[in-house]
Amino acid sequence: xxANWAGGVFLKQMGVRLANAGYAFxxxxxGRFITYLITIMTxxxxxxxxxxxxxARQTGQNCLACHAGGQFPELTPYGRMFKLTAYxxxxxxxxxxxxxxxxxxxxKGPAATGPGHTATDGTLTFNTGSLFVxxxxxxxxxxxxxxTYDNYGGDTGASGHVASDNADFRYADRLISNGSDLIYGFxxxxxxxxxxxxxxxxxxxxxxxxxxxxxxxxxNPIFHGALGSQVVGAGAYLYWNKMVYAEVSAYRTxxxxxxxxxxxxxxxxxxxxxxxxxxxALTREWGAHNVMLGYSYFDVRQYPDPTLPATDHYRDNTIDxxxxxxxxxxxxxxxxxxTNETVDYGAPGSLQxxxxxxxxKASYTYKAQYGTSLSYFNVSNSSNNAAxxxxxxxxxxxxxxxWTPEIYWMPVQNIRTGVQYTMFSKVxxxxxxxxxxxxxxxSGANQVVFYIWGAY
Amino acid sequence: xxxxxxxxxxxxxxxxAGCTTTESSRNLNDPSVSxxxxxxxxxxxxxxxxxNSTNPTFPKLASQQSEYxxxxxxxxxxxxxxxxxxxxxxxxxxxxxxxxxxxxLATYFNQQKMIPDQVEHANADLVAKGKLIFNNGVPAQNTPxxxxxxxANGEGNSSFPRIAGQxxxxxxxxxxxxxxxxxxxDGAVMxxxxxxxxxxxxxxxxxxLSVSS
Numbered sequence: 001x002x003a004n005w006a007g008g009v010f011l012k013q014m015g016v017r018l019a020n021a022g023y024a025f026x027x028x029x030x031g032r033f034i035t036y037l038i039t040i041m042t043x044x045x046x047x048x049x050x051x052x053x054x055x056a057r058q059t060g061q062n063c064l065a066c067h068a069g070g071q072f073p074e075l076t077p078y079g080r081m082f083k084l085t086a087y088x089x090x091x092x093x094x095x096x097x098x099x100x101x102x103x104x105x106x107x108k109g110p111a112a113t114g115p116g117h118t119a120t121d122g123t124l125t126f127n128t129g130s131l132f133v134x135x136x137x138x139x140x141x142x143x144x145x146x147x148t149y150d151n152y153g154g155d156t157g158a159s160g161h162v163a164s165d166n167a168d169f170r171y172a173d174r175l176i177s178n179g180s181d182l183i184y185g186f187x188x189x190x191x192x193x194x195x196x197x198x199x200x201x202x203x204x205x206x207x208x209x210x211x212x213x214x215x216x217x218x219x220n221p222i223f224h225g226a227l228g229s230q231v232v233g234a235g236a237y238l239y240w241n242k243m244v245y246a247e248v249s250a251y252r253t254x255x256x257x258x259x260x261x262x263x264x265x266x267x268x269x270x271x272x273x274x275x276x277x278x279x280x281a282l283t284r285e286w287g288a289h290n291v292m293l294g295y296s297y298f299d300v301r302q303y304p305d306p307t308l309p310a311t312d313h314y315r316d317n318t319i320d321x322x323x324x325x326x327x328x329x330x331x332x333x334x335x336x337x338x339t340n341e342t343v344d345y346g347a348p349g350s351l352q353x354x355x356x357x358x359x360x361k362a363s364y365t366y367k368a369q370y371g372t373s374l375s376y377f378n379v380s381n382s383s384n385n386a387a388x389x390x391x392x393x394x395x396x397x398x399x400x401x402x403w404t405p406e407i408y409w410m411p412v413q414n415i416r417t418g419v420q421y422t423m424f425s426k427v428x429x430x431x432x433x434x435x436x437x438x439x440x441x442x443s444g445a446n447q448v449v450f451y452i453w454g455a456y
Numbered sequence: 457x458x459x460x461x462x463x464x465x466x467x468x469x470x471x472x473a474g475c476t477t478t479e480s481s482r483n484l485n486d487p488s489v490s491x492x493x494x495x496x497x498x499x500x501x502x503x504x505x506x507x508n509s510t511n512p513t514f515p516k517l518a519s520q521q522s523e524y525x526x527x528x529x530x531x532x533x534x535x536x537x538x539x540x541x542x543x544x545x546x547x548x549x550x551x552x553x554x555x556x557x558x559x560x561l562a563t564y565f566n567q568q569k570m571i572p573d574q575v576e577h578a579n580a581d582l583v584a585k586g587k588l589i590f591n592n593g594v595p596a597q598n599t600p601x602x603x604x605x606x607x608a609n610g611e612g613n614s615s616f617p618r619i620a621g622q623x624x625x626x627x628x629x630x631x632x633x634x635x636x637x638x639x640x641x642d643g644a645v646m647x648x649x650x651x652x653x654x655x656x657x658x659x660x661x662x663x664x665l666s667v668s669s
Contacts, residue, residue, distance in 0.1 A: 061548040062543075139483050288513070328513060
């Protein structure tokens with residue numbers, strides 16, 4: 001599955017992966033581990049420090065110009081403007097970049113009892129590799145597109161395949177004078193929210209590597225990644241005086257001429273017609289601080305069975321907040337995102353369901369090298385149709401909650417290594433007693449992730 | 457019908473993309489783009505369209521001495537200025553600027569009006585201490601008065617930059633660069649001046665300058 005730095009977090013799919021990632025980290029021999037680490041770090045550090053991904057080559061700037069503290073995916077105000085102006089600052093260069101992620105995961109509970117717990121056996125494993133086409137096309141247009149090779153196929157272990165990942169084609173112009181500043185632009189992308197620049201939409205918000213923490217198998221709102229690389233959307237946006245951002249987009253099934261944006265991602269999810277996505281954000285900068293308060297609305301009708309005319313109707317209302325402090329050597333970013341989803345099913349006689357997702361993340365980076373982050377998630381849903389329905393409808397009452405602390409280190413700007421630990425306080429609605437999947441308690445789902453990320 | 461609609465959106469995007477003009481170009485490797493356009497389309501993102509940056513990571517360029525802006529852009533371009541923040545942000549921006557564009561950029565920002573911090577937000581004691589150092593230096597440490605080179609009001613003169621109204625955090629950081637690194641060889645004279653100055657004295661001078669105009 002995807003690489004987060006450039007890709008959206010497809011939480012449902014990732015959740016399956018995470019639930020599956022039950023292997024014996026404790027069996028990993030320390031000597032072997034250290035040997036792996038030294039070998040890999042030596043190899044990565046030997047990369048020319050000036051050799052940075054495509055956008056950095058285009059602008060000639062360090063990653064930290066666009067990414068807060070040099071850490072992805074959080075963008076600085078400059079990085080947001082770079083994206084809003086269609087990736088067109090700088091000069092046209094070869095618009096190619098690469099990325100690779102290695103990782104190792106361990107789940108606390110007994111792997112054998114979890115659903116599909118086969119995972120990768122505690123060894124440090126090549127996880128994903130991505131090829132980016134990213135850069136300025138004309139004076140006012142540019143592209144960010146990603147093709148990802150996934151070396152790990154979940155239940156079946158290593159079973160690599162290539163798939164289209166996030167893509168965002170843009171055109172933008174900026175009308176600016178001492179009195180006013182108006183950016184207007186257009187985006188064509190394949191993941192609702194991936195075009196956003198504040199990192200608080202689910203597409204960019206949480207987890208930085210493909211094996212990052214998630215909510216397990218909990219039901220998430222459809223806006224939280226379920227349509228990533230399944231649909232295509234076109235939209236228009238305005239950003240006025242660095243105060244007001246407004247966007248109107250419409251998404252449809254990513255088939256036909258747009259199927260290149262959805263290739264390799266399993267069965268095609270089919271949605272009905274054009275489905276609206278609206279986004280409004282208010283922003284303000286003062287001194288080293290900047291803040292965004294936002295709202296988004298996503299309304300989508302999906303065919304649970306494409307051979308039948310009935311559609312399930314999802315309406316997602318999301319409010320989000322981002323605060324950022326940027327003044328060398330300190331970088332701090334915090335985001336809050338809450339989505340409320342209402343689902344009306346196409347199946348006759350079914351009742352309305354709701355899904356609520358709350359996520360928060362704070363990260364601090366010192367000298368663009370040493371960092372820590374803390375994430376919180378709480379996802380729950382009603383189960384009005386639990387007794388008789390399946391498929392897209394909810395099988396049971398769920399409520400999954402947990403925390404993820406992380407530490408990371410970036411020895412040079414295009415290498416990052418880190419450790420995350422996810423602590424579940426609730427899984428599938430219960431904390432203790434009846435969670436047989438995880439040895440009788442939610443903490444059985446706890447997991448540790450070690451990763452090494454590199455880009456060139 | 458739907459395919460036609462999306463096709464039209466794509467076609468119009470392509471058409472608009474083709475209609476490019478240098479007036480709003482963000483191309484840093486096109487000599488035909490004027491310095492003013494680059495200032496507005498690119499530099500403004502960090503330094504403010506009127507040269508009054510918001511975040512103190514980035515210096516205010518409004519009312520800055522043209523000669524000073526020219527000299528700094530040229531040393532960024534030649535990599536002779538290598539303090540970390542300068543190289544991380546400015547080497548790439550300046551790498552293909554022409555001399556004409558650099559001159560136009562300097563003229564543009566010189567003509568903007570500097571907006572200092574508001575006095576009521578400053579620490580009065582700190583400002584008073586900073587004013588004393590600015591005007592008199594620190595004789596006991598043989599630190600000369602800032603005013604002797606930067607002007608009675610910190611307005612600068614030719615290659616001596618304007619420092620009045622600058623962000624306090626930026627001044628503090630740059631004095632540290634002069635003092636502790638050789639990343640700004642053209643400012644070698646400042647290394648001597650800042651050698652004995654204490655952190656509290658630096659803070660005081662920076663506080664005073666941030667509210668002065």
